Amino acid sequence: MEDNIVLKMRNIHKIFPGVRALQGVDFTLRKGEIHALMGENGAGKSTLIKVLTGVYGKEEGDIFLDGTEGAVAIHSPQDAQNMGISTVYQEITLCPNLTVAENMFIGRTKGVGQNWKKMNADTDRILQSLEVPAKAAQQLGTCSLAVQQMIAIARAVDMECKVLILDEPTSSLDEQEVEKLFKLMRDLRAKGVGIIFVTHFLEQVYEVCDRITVMRDGKLVGEYEIENLPRVQLVSKMLGKEVDDLSDIKGETKAYQAEKDAVPVLEAEGLVSNAGIKPFDFHINKGEVNGFTGLLGSGRSECVRAIFGADRVIGGKVKMKGKEVKITKPLDAMKNGIAYLPEDRKVDGIVGDLSVRDNIILAQQVLKGFFKPFSKAEANKVADEYIKLLNIKTASKDTPIKSLSGGNQQKVIVARWLFTHPEYLILDEPTRGIDVGTKVDIQKLVLKLASEGMSVTFISSELDEMLRTCSRLIVMRDRKVVGELTGDDLNQATVMNTIAGGDK
Amino acid sequence: MAGNETKNASTVSLKNLVRNQCFIPIAALLLLAVFNLIADPNFFKITLGTNSAGNPVLSGFLITILDNGSELAILAIGMTLVTAASGGQDISVGAAIAIAGSVILRVLCGGNARPETLQAPIIVAFLVACVVAMLFGAFNGVLVAYFKIQPMIATLILYTAGRSIAAWINNNELPVISEPSFGYFGGFIPGVPIPTPFFIAVACMIVIGLVLKFTNLRLYTQAVGINQSSSKLNGLNPELIKVLAFVILGLCVAVVGLIKVSRISSINYSVIAKDIEMDAILAVALGGNALSGGKFSMVSSIIGAYVIQCLTTTLYKFGVPATALPAYKAVVVILLVIVSAPTVREYASNFMKKMKLKKEVA
Numbered sequence: 001m002e003d004n005i006v007l008k009m010r011n012i013h014k015i016f017p018g019v020r021a022l023q024g025v026d027f028t029l030r031k032g033e034i035h036a037l038m039g040e041n042g043a044g045k046s047t048l049i050k051v052l053t054g055v056y057g058k059e060e061g062d063i064f065l066d067g068t069e070g071a072v073a074i075h076s077p078q079d080a081q082n083m084g085i086s087t088v089y090q091e092i093t094l095c096p097n098l099t100v101a102e103n104m105f106i107g108r109t110k111g112v113g114q115n116w117k118k119m120n121a122d123t124d125r126i127l128q129s130l131e132v133p134a135k136a137a138q139q140l141g142t143c144s145l146a147v148q149q150m151i152a153i154a155r156a157v158d159m160e161c162k163v164l165i166l167d168e169p170t171s172s173l174d175e176q177e178v179e180k181l182f183k184l185m186r187d188l189r190a191k192g193v194g195i196i197f198v199t200h201f202l203e204q205v206y207e208v209c210d211r212i213t214v215m216r217d218g219k220l221v222g223e224y225e226i227e228n229l230p231r232v233q234l235v236s237k238m239l240g241k242e243v244d245d246l247s248d249i250k251g252e253t254k255a256y257q258a259e260k261d262a263v264p265v266l267e268a269e270g271l272v273s274n275a276g277i278k279p280f281d282f283h284i285n286k287g288e289v290n291g292f293t294g295l296l297g298s299g300r301s302e303c304v305r306a307i308f309g310a311d312r313v314i315g316g317k318v319k320m321k322g323k324e325v326k327i328t329k330p331l332d333a334m335k336n337g338i339a340y341l342p343e344d345r346k347v348d349g350i351v352g353d354l355s356v357r358d359n360i361i362l363a364q365q366v367l368k369g370f371f372k373p374f375s376k377a378e379a380n381k382v383a384d385e386y387i388k389l390l391n392i393k394t395a396s397k398d399t400p401i402k403s404l405s406g407g408n409q410q411k412v413i414v415a416r417w418l419f420t421h422p423e424y425l426i427l428d429e430p431t432r433g434i435d436v437g438t439k440v441d442i443q444k445l446v447l448k449l450a451s452e453g454m455s456v457t458f459i460s461s462e463l464d465e466m467l468r469t470c471s472r473l474i475v476m477r478d479r480k481v482v483g484e485l486t487g488d489d490l491n492q493a494t495v496m497n498t499i500a501g502g503d504k
Numbered sequence: 505m506a507g508n509e510t511k512n513a514s515t516v517s518l519k520n521l522v523r524n525q526c527f528i529p530i531a532a533l534l535l536l537a538v539f540n541l542i543a544d545p546n547f548f549k550i551t552l553g554t555n556s557a558g559n560p561v562l563s564g565f566l567i568t569i570l571d572n573g574s575e576l577a578i579l580a581i582g583m584t585l586v587t588a589a590s591g592g593q594d595i596s597v598g599a600a601i602a603i604a605g606s607v608i609l610r611v612l613c614g615g616n617a618r619p620e621t622l623q624a625p626i627i628v629a630f631l632v633a634c635v636v637a638m639l640f641g642a643f644n645g646v647l648v649a650y651f652k653i654q655p656m657i658a659t660l661i662l663y664t665a666g667r668s669i670a671a672w673i674n675n676n677e678l679p680v681i682s683e684p685s686f687g688y689f690g691g692f693i694p695g696v697p698i699p700t701p702f703f704i705a706v707a708c709m710i711v712i713g714l715v716l717k718f719t720n721l722r723l724y725t726q727a728v729g730i731n732q733s734s735s736k737l738n739g740l741n742p743e744l745i746k747v748l749a750f751v752i753l754g755l756c757v758a759v760v761g762l763i764k765v766s767r768i769s770s771i772n773y774s775v776i777a778k779d780i781e782m783d784a785i786l787a788v789a790l791g792g793n794a795l796s797g798g799k800f801s802m803v804s805s806i807i808g809a810y811v812i813q814c815l816t817t818t819l820y821k822f823g824v825p826a827t828a829l830p831a832y833k834a835v836v837v838i839l840l841v842i843v844s845a846p847t848v849r850e851y852a853s854n855f856m857k858k859m860k861l862k863k864e865v866a
Contacts (some may be wrong), residue, residue, distance in 0.1 A: 349734055372717070
């Protein structure tokens with residue numbers, strides 16, 4: 001192995017039932033570098049990390065570590081830790097009700113005896129050397145989140161790690177806290193630790209990282225020196241689109257023309273929720289299809305959740321057709337004719353054990369009220385109608401929705417919201433993780449609904465889909481709206497430039 | 505060919521039968537019946553006699569089951585809803601029954617421990633008890649729904665405090681009601697040889713049946729129990745629905761409280777409805793309902809309640825002392841829990857698949 005390399009992963013393959021999660025991925029980490037691992041949803045970064053830390057086994061491929069002859073076998077997180085691979089996760093995995101010192105040494109002591117004095121002294125020494133502002137005897141829960149993160153890192157460092165994996169460490173930190181964390185990361189880099197930094201904040205990557213490895217669809221896209229990869233290029237590699245790809249002619253573009261002086265169906269001003277987005281303005285007209293775009297975690301979903309009242313709204317005004325309305329919970333939004341298909345189908349969409357029929361009628365039933373249930377005949381009729389309309393493949397309408405395929409589950413949820421006859425439909429990643437045929441079905445449906453006068457907000461990770469369906473795109477970066485594109489600006493190059501933003 | 509088809513049809517219907525949620529409790533009931541039939545057919549003997557008041561009454565083990573099982577069936581209704589909505593159980597029902605019973609006596613006696621006549625109509629006393637029990641139910645529900653405390657822990661508070669609250673309501677006295685009509689609810693109505701609690705239970709079943717038919721209680725509780733976050737995005741208020749489930753259980757508690765105090769026309773704070781919560785939870789579990797919430801079958805729970813009583817009565821009959829009873833019941837619980845555990849089911853279904861495969865290969 002070359003001198004300055006601490007970790008080499010070669011030709012890693014990992015297969016989950018039905019999915020090739022990793023296909024021949026290579027990854028190289030050098031001593032004293034901060035290496036960003038980038039990729040959109042489903043790119044395989046977390047799978048790669050989990051293979052490295054022994055959470056998953058791999059089907060094929062080798063992992064080489066500095067100081068060990070030949071390939072190493074990592075069968076469990078313990079193995080990884082013993083070999084000097086430590087991970088700090090997004091969520092703090094320490095115990096807030098123990099002291100800092102106890103957290104530092106938990107699970108690492110041998111025997112029953114414990115020299116508390118020494119443990120505290122050791123802890124203080126380590127914390128001091130890393131300039132972490134915490135005391136050994138302090139309860140962990142009393143430290144700020146950033147300091148807790150740092151303690152988790154200090155713990156990893158103290159276990160003599162050569163490879164430190166930081167999995168989205170900054171997503172719950174504010175700017176100053178992020179600064180502190182970065183300082184610690186730079187100190188560690190100076191000490192020769194190799195750091196793998198997983199994040200979806202572009203700014204942060206360009207602030208601290210030396211190298212970037214980009215993955216897409218379980219494959220390695222490439223490894224780049226940070227100076228040689230402008231942001232636009234990075235975005236284009238993550239999304240898998242060439243910036244100067246002129247092939248994205250928009251086809252039969254829906255040149256949407258708002259009628260003059262038309263009152264928007266929905267208009268939001270300075271809307272902000274407690275989910276960490278900056279206040280934003282938004283409007284949508286009758287029969288318009290618009291979309292929020294941006295990288296994962298840029299705040300797309302948080303915006304529409306704020307409109308629907310799914311997160312707690314803490315500021316801003318919302319008008320429906322010119323009349324001010326108060327939307328504090330989903331039911332308010334539903335009563336105002338808004339429907340929302342959530343991003344995470346499994347967690348927020350389906351009610352797994354209930355039948356397809358019950359899942360279809362649920363939202364409309366809630367609108368109708370507790371004392372007015374649909375009769376069984378009515379419910380069956382509605383279910384049959386929508387199963388036919390959307391071509392839902394299910395054994396029967398009594399089948400529990402969880403036994404359907406992802407695409408068909410999604411169609412059921414779409415049916416649920418169509419049945420409420422909304423004026424404004426929000427579709428958050430309706431096409432994620434479903435088969436191509438259904439994707440096209442859903443896009444067609446969106447355009448058809450819009451032509452019938454429904455307003456639709458469409459969110460998708462796939463830029464193609466957005467460009468095909470939306471006549472206006474609202475671009476987000478790092479949790480704020482950074483641009484709005486219409487007309488001729490609706491092409492991949494402009495969108496990616498806007499997503500990347502700032503210096504090129 | 506025709507023979508094959510009928511065979512297929514019969515296996516399918518058998519499969520459906522086994523899959524039906526009512527299968528487990530009914531199978532358990534049949535098992536107990538067969539056991540009793542073999543061990544001692546006297547178990548099924550019903551005799552018509554007269555009680556001390558000179559009324560015709562039926563007696564026998566089956567009547568005991570019908571009588572005591574009815575209390576359990578009423579509680580099982582509320583417990584099923586609580587389980588479905590909150591994914592947890594209320595362990596304070598026994599203590600809450602003590603409170604409800606105590607309230608009834610307090611209203612009827614008006615502070616005098618040995619009143620000559622009733623100080624208030626029985627219906628008024630009962631309604632007051634309903635309100636009090638529903639308030640305590642709401643207390644539990646709020647702890648569970650809004651403060652996100654584990655149901656068992658939240659209801660532990662009332663479980664611990666309930667019986668002393670009950671005693672405090674009557675200044676720690678043991679009122680005795682001399683009015684004979686008060687005894688009808690837990691005993692017999694003159695001229696009717698079947699115990700009244702059974703009729704009360706049937707009334708409760710009809711009411712809950714109508715409620716489930718004419719409201720969205722079932723859909724809402726199930727949706728909340730299966731996927732709270734999704735329910736919320738569909739405009740439901742999961743917290744409110746959980747509280748509602750606990751309040752309904754409170755109503756069931758008040759009904760059972762009336763039956764309990766009516767049985768002895770008095771109350772014993774430390775003994776009344778002791779450990780009944782465990783039997784009620786067991787009824788829900790025996791009914792094949794997931795104790796982690798979600799889909800439920802009310803009918804199965806109610807059958808489950810009578811099965812539990814059948815088990816208790818059978819054990820009594822075979823001379824198992826009252827003190828040893830819980831140990832025997834525990835065996836049943838263990839079997840039940842193991843059989844319904846996901847790992848065991850998975851193992852079983854894998855085993856079945858393997859057998860099928862072998863058959864096909866052969």
